[in-house]
Amino acid sequence: MKKVLYGIIILTFVIIGFIYFLYDPSTFSFFPLCPLHSITGFLCPGCGTQQAIHDLTHLRIGQAFHHNAFLVLSIPYVILGYYLEWKKEKTRFEKKIKSTLYGYYAIVLILIIFIVFWIGRNMM
Amino acid sequence: MKKYYYSDGVEKYGPFSLEELKTYDIENDTLIWYEGMDDWKRAGDMPNISMLFDLSTPPPARIERNNPIDFLDDEYDEERPKPKSFLLEAILVTLLCIPFGIVAIVYAAQVESKYNAYGYKEAAKASENALLWTRIALGVGIVSILIRAFVIMGI
Numbered sequence: 001m002k003k004v005l006y007g008i009i010i011l012t013f014v015i016i017g018f019i020y021f022l023y024d025p026s027t028f029s030f031f032p033l034c035p036l037h038s039i040t041g042f043l044c045p046g047c048g049t050q051q052a053i054h055d056l057t058h059l060r061i062g063q064a065f066h067h068n069a070f071l072v073l074s075i076p077y078v079i080l081g082y083y084l085e086w087k088k089e090k091t092r093f094e095k096k097i098k099s100t101l102y103g104y105y106a107i108v109l110i111l112i113i114f115i116v117f118w119i120g121r122n123m124m
Numbered sequence: 125m126k127k128y129y130y131s132d133g134v135e136k137y138g139p140f141s142l143e144e145l146k147t148y149d150i151e152n153d154t155l156i157w158y159e160g161m162d163d164w165k166r167a168g169d170m171p172n173i174s175m176l177f178d179l180s181t182p183p184p185a186r187i188e189r190n191n192p193i194d195f196l197d198d199e200y201d202e203e204r205p206k207p208k209s210f211l212l213e214a215i216l217v218t219l220l221c222i223p224f225g226i227v228a229i230v231y232a233a234q235v236e237s238k239y240n241a242y243g244y245k246e247a248a249k250a251s252e253n254a255l256l257w258t259r260i261a262l263g264v265g266i267v268s269i270l271i272r273a274f275v276i277m278g279i
Contacts, residue, residue, distance in 0.1 A: 032272035074215055081212045104236035
């Protein structure tokens with residue numbers, strides 16, 4: 001049952017990734033727009049995510065970073081986190097990484113970075 | 125496997141395994157012997173045997189708790205592993221729905237801090253909340269994307 005669920009999730013990611021690979025969200029109009037941006041003109045922390053995904057599927061990491069740095073940085077972080085969660089027998093080094101990078105202070109830091117990123121991208 | 129003998133004081137019966145011994149009528153005054161014992165002993169004086177045949181009345185319970193399950197929970201609190209914080213899931217749904225995703229991340233942080241400060245139970249509550257808000261953010265995020273997609277397509 002769980003394997004089927006994981007299969008569906010991975011398949012969904014692949015399909016979405018393929019759509020973003022084929023179409024550039026900034027030139028095609030059928031991609032959903034950010035409600036905050038279209039109403040107030042402010043950028044939210046998620047703005048640029050779709051263009052960043054489009055860039056990533058074309059391996060343009062620099063441009064993806066420019067469109068949404070938070071997303072680009074969160075991808076390796078989440079992948080590493082899932083790897084450490086999946087691995088049953090961890091070495092001491094891996095345990096240390098897990099408790100440092102995914103512990104309480106790390107999460108607080110993520111929230112701070114998130115808010116600073118939100119404010120910062122509207123100032124520039 | 126230990127071999128047990130029992131005796132009514134006249135005749136000796138055995139050897140039996142513990143399972144076989146159970147099928148006989150052993151009373152408080154029945155004598156029991158197994159390998160390693162110096163002499164025969166009354167079954168009532170041997171806790172392991174009398175327990176098996178329910179011969180003795182149990183000693184009064186010293187600890188009285190209203191809810192035995194609560195008691196067990198407290199007892200094993202420190203040995204229970206840290207509940208899942210759902211941090212990674214919370215980060216992923218934050219991409220879909222920022223406000224509720226942030227709530228989920230805050231609860232993920234609470235799982236970490238409460239487990240260290242108050243133990244498993246408090247952390248488990250935070251973990252449940254983290255999962256709840258992750259699901260809310262996922263649901264709201266998907267619905268809002270669909271609505272926006274429909275609006276764009278003019279349906």
